[in-house]
Amino acid sequence: MKKTLVPAMLLVLGLTLSACGSEEVKVIESAGGQSAAAQTEETKTEETAAATEEVQAEGTQAALSGYTYNATYGEGSVTIGMDMDMRPVLEALGEPSSYFEAASCAFQGLDKIYTYDHFEVDTYPSGDQDLVSSVVLLDDLVTTSEGLYIGQTKADMEALYGTEYEDKGGSCVYTLDGMHLEIVLDGDTISSIAYNSSVLDQ
């Protein structure tokens, strides 16, 4: 008995350990909200039910995930996470020092840029909401929640965020919960810090 069993067991073990990088088949369990995000922009002439977009917007209104930015402007302060609704940010910080909106070609809806002196918040339209697509630190008078600011060095960055980043030539990208913290380096010096939503991945 043992003679046949041992090779059999070994084979099982060998097989199961050899193959990695699974291409697991999705079942309904992977449903939750995921799908809605995959929805493409629909042309106005073939509007999908506005309801879907509502769901989409609500779906993304979950608790803040990834790296977040503690923004202060004047008296107001608020923690900004990617894909969050812009309304609470506006309520907390008040009118920005500068505002710009860019219509996307052929489509309804505007990408908006709110500049608050030292940082800028960009949004994208989703249903009847504007969701945050990125936060960019504009000068060395503001720091990330973890304490990083423009002008520091790569070593400072690694000390604060670790070394698990993707090196994209001139920039280092940390990914957390799908969002990215992109730090651009000019030589060894940090020249830009931006929080980017995964919607910008395309």
Place this chain on the structure above:
Amino acid sequence: MLFTSYSFMIFVAVTFCLYYVCPKKWQWAILLGASYFFYFMAGRTYLIYILVTTVSTYLAARQMDARKERAEQAYALQKDSLDKEGRKALKAKQKKGITRVFLACLILNIGILAVVKYTNFMIANINGIAKAFGGDGTLSFVDLVLPMGISFYTFQSVAYLIDVYHGKYPAQKHLGKFALFVAFFPQLVQGPISRYNELSESLFALHSFDKQNIAYGLERILWGYFKKMVIADRMLVAVKVLIAEPETYYGSFAFVGMLFYALELYADFTGGIDITIGVAQLFGVKVAENFRRPYFSKNIKEYWKRWHISMGTWFTDYIFYPVSVSKPFRKLNKFAREHFGDHVGKRLPVYLSSFVVWLLTGIWHGASWNFIAWGLGNYVVIMISEELEPLYHRFHKRFHVAGTLPWKLFQVIRTVLIMSCLRMFDCYRDVPLTFQMFGSMFARPNLSALTGEAFLGLGLGVTDYIILAAGALVLFAVSMIQRAGSVRTKIASCSFPVRMVIWWGLFFIVLLFGAYSIGYNESQFIYNQF
């Protein structure tokens, strides 16, 4: 390659052409090649798994047959020189050799299934237990491949192995043909779990181009696409929302979700099986039916004889019966009769073996607690209804409602509702949450939330609901007609123009109202992973 993908349609069309153009003696090889190609496209490493199962089962079965033959010869030679005891000892020794091969192969194949499917589940549980006892519970998960349809082909192979072991039929001598039996692509994704003796005849036969049969096959495929794309995939949009946001959609909406899922699952699973059977029929292969209007069942027991039939019979034949007649169970039976009297004595072993069956059925569906809870839920309901049998009896003696239409309707609705409730374990995939949601239906029904606006918030528009209602009505009507006889025979007997209107009408309905392409989420058959 999903059944609903363009690539699958092209793949079937190409295979179909090759199948009827090439010499008939190569038909099996074309199907095998196509099946392996199909499987390879699903995942590059999958082929290794299916090949191991195929070759090991093939060799073990051949080996068992060879041993049996040698044993018979040896026995014939030696039996005259042996006394009764000696003959018995010889037989036992021979049997032991065969059993050894059998067990080795069985353990190998069940072992592969168990490891790839349940390792991480076990690790999660060990971590959980460790945490409960103050440990840190940080065993890391293993990145394992879960080959598509592994549960289906493993069960199919295991049934074959057991049948050959028991001498039900001889082992297949042709490795290629056996490989085709294991990997036949239409049923690889989501079953049914075919039996070798049922499938092999039409699978290995030489098939000529049979217009009628092919027309039937195409008709069946179209019907499957209708169910899957027009109904299931559309319903899925709302189901996903309902499941994803339990804190918004509780109470009455949990009930709605339960019913929506019942429709979605039925249309998805039976639609998939229709496509399987239809595609097989294009190649002249007869795959057994897996459903018989399950939602018309009058009780759960009957339901399980009409829903996913091949799985139910598999568990009955290869788990329930063997367990029931196994030595420990016979002993238990005897013990129970002696100690608790006939009533309990008769039931205890049945209840115990049923417990094993439902536990395994649950686990087979998925490596998580919700499936186990679901399996045991079924078990509890069946056992309760068994126990209540005398009560029903008395009731029916008193009130003569049995057999009347309202009573039958009541039974059918009751069965559908109970099954739908149990399926909530499958929906929410979280046992405490399922209980919470089930409780919310009674504790905080929140009926005022059921507004038209709320329904439109589920991602479906008014027209979608109209299409769904119409689709469900068509399903119901077809099922009703089926009770009186085959629908397709009726269609076949119609005049040519009527037939064309029906076929092409269905084609255009699927084309226009199917929930496919961008804007809808490509969903896979729910049963893929089991």
Place this chain on the structure above:
Amino acid sequence: MAVETTEINHITGEMSGLACKPAKRFGFIKYLAVFLIVTVLFAFLQQLLMPKYMHGIVEGAMIAEYYQEEKDHNVIFVGDCELYENISPAVLWEEYGINSYIRGSAQQLIWQSYYLMEETLKYEHPEVMVFNVLSMKYDVPQNEAYNRMTLDGMRWSMSKVRDIQASMTEEESFAEYVFPILRYHSRITQLEQDDVTYLFRKDPVTFNGYYMRVDVKAAENVPTGRPLGDYRFGDNAYKYLEMMAQLCEKEGVELVLVKAPSLYPYWYDEWDEQMVQFAKDHDLKYYNLLNVTDEMGLDFSQDTYDGGLHLNLSGAEKMAHYFGKILQEDCGVTSRRGEEKLEKAWEEKIAAYEAEIARQEANLKE
């Protein structure tokens, strides 16, 4: 309770009750008739369901409009919204006698521009082809909806096939370009009056490819670009730019690169340097019109309709006035004033152009 046996019917194997077979010859005609009816119905439904792009988002109708043109232009502009909203061919004709056309569509990616060039050259041989370089910033397929608007209008040719293959995002499939009904079938529940009105005909939505807007929205607070990690354009984008240069050289057409004077999206100096270098290496002309907005007389408080992204009519006419001179003097594009047929065609076009200006201005006043 057991299932009644009468209810059990295994459908396979039911071969009885078939309709009797009619004569063979008749049978063939029968099937042919079915085939024809189904094909016609299919084609009709497809035509009905495809978006018409006649109102609202008219950008989707631009690519197809070209085929209605008399194809003998001196200059063809190829590119995205920075061309089709920023330069007026009517002014080029009136002031310089240049017969031009803009083959552009929303977010037209560089490979789409390349294949449109390739296709255009099958129909005609212009003296100059002008390409707007903004789309160099996109290296990979972007967006299904824009793809459809650019590709659906193209006539079938190998250029279109290759264009589709280069443009498809992961979620798209080639079959849905061959049979667009597979993509647009869900519009069956959202059909509009336009779908019936424009079932078999299309109205022009542009003036030789130019999309007119007369309204004004001043450019304010236009953000500067945030620093990038890597400014080099992608290899794929370069590949197609290279292919454009080669194609034009082979066909004997002068390729002119241009960066239109739109303030946003931001055009980095580092990008500009790369284009200058590419032009130098390939002996091409490259004009960054952002550097000459003053010479052009552009006033971004007046000449844009969306805050600096696109020019309005007044801006587009200024750009035509400026760039026409470049085309005439630097590129030697000849004036075709005096060609009777052309004069007549332009007379009609300019009348329509003026009428549209009047219509839009009247609308604005309301």
